Amino acid sequence: MRTPPILALVLLGALAVPAQTATSTSNLEREKNWADQIVDALIAGEPVTLEARGVKFLGLHTEPANSEKSPKAVILLHGRGVHPAWGFIDTLRVDLADAGWHTLSLQMPILDADVKLSEYGATLPEAFDRIDAGIRFLQARGIRTIVLAGHSSGAMTALAYAAERPTASIAAVGAISPPTEPAGGRLMKPVELLPHINKPVLDIYGSDDFPEIRSTAKARRAAAGKAGNRDYAQQLVKGANHFYTDRYDALKQNLLAWLARFGGK
Numbered sequence: 001m002r003t004p005p006i007l008a009l010v011l012l013g014a015l016a017v018p019a020q021t022a023t024s025t026s027n028l029e030r031e032k033n034w035a036d037q038i039v040d041a042l043i044a045g046e047p048v049t050l051e052a053r054g055v056k057f058l059g060l061h062t063e064p065a066n067s068e069k070s071p072k073a074v075i076l077l078h079g080r081g082v083h084p085a086w087g088f089i090d091t092l093r094v095d096l097a098d099a100g101w102h103t104l105s106l107q108m109p110i111l112d113a114d115v116k117l118s119e120y121g122a123t124l125p126e127a128f129d130r131i132d133a134g135i136r137f138l139q140a141r142g143i144r145t146i147v148l149a150g151h152s153s154g155a156m157t158a159l160a161y162a163a164e165r166p167t168a169s170i171a172a173v174g175a176i177s178p179p180t181e182p183a184g185g186r187l188m189k190p191v192e193l194l195p196h197i198n199k200p201v202l203d204i205y206g207s208d209d210f211p212e213i214r215s216t217a218k219a220r221r222a223a224a225g226k227a228g229n230r231d232y233a234q235q236l237v238k239g240a241n242h243f244y245t246d247r248y249d250a251l252k253q254n255l256l257a258w259l260a261r262f263g264g265k
Helices: 005-015 027-041 087-098 117-141 153-164 191-197 211-215 217-226 248-262
Strands: 046-052 055-062 072-077 103-106 145-151 172-176 201-208 232-241
Touching: 005 217, 027 046, 027 055, 046 117, 055 087, 055 117, 072 087, 072 117, 072 153, 087 103, 087 145, 087 248, 103 117, 117 145, 145 153, 145 248, 153 172, 153 191, 172 248, 191 217, 201 211, 201 217, 201 248, 211 217, 217 232, 232 248
Parallel strands: 072 103, 072 145, 145 172, 172 201, 201 232
Antiparallel strands: 046 055, 055 103
């Protein structure tokens, strides 16, 4: 559904948080620039304004056709420096809704365009608070089964959240091509996070993925095994690069098959 112009103006105004009231690690000006573009071009789903740490940020909520009979949702986390309508994350939020899931794609904290991945370590606590806000938004709508899924640094964030907040109201974690960044601290090392995750995890990556993701796959699997997490699954998408160029359908089918365990189609 295309966003009505009045709603778009209201949302953008709400996201224009005065600097003196914002306690954020994110570049809020970049966030607003993304939001301006996204809301204006949005076709499927509706923009929502969420709040964490006194900062209002953008979420994209897409309902399934049978929303009244679908008490389940996937929260989607994009990668470094982009936005909730980025690339295949945007395609997933619509396709998963078509498959019977609510989707909520969240704007994660972003930094300047030229910073290193390790610098995003400082944004993770705020990212966790934004995920909490997304969970509350869904729970207020009667949704009880919530799966957290992210790509790239969003996958790292999802794993870190599950490790740091083991009692959080999420049913499972989908980690699509999770990188590792030792310089960013413990929360940016999936191998160290996995032993602390007590929920089902799907670790999916491509055969042509970034070298560090492929080279640490065995260690990620061993870490989950050492922790005794029998609900950890690792899948390789043949021919897929980090962005699943020309291999999106294979990624989607693997994800949907795994989600079926939690009530999906």
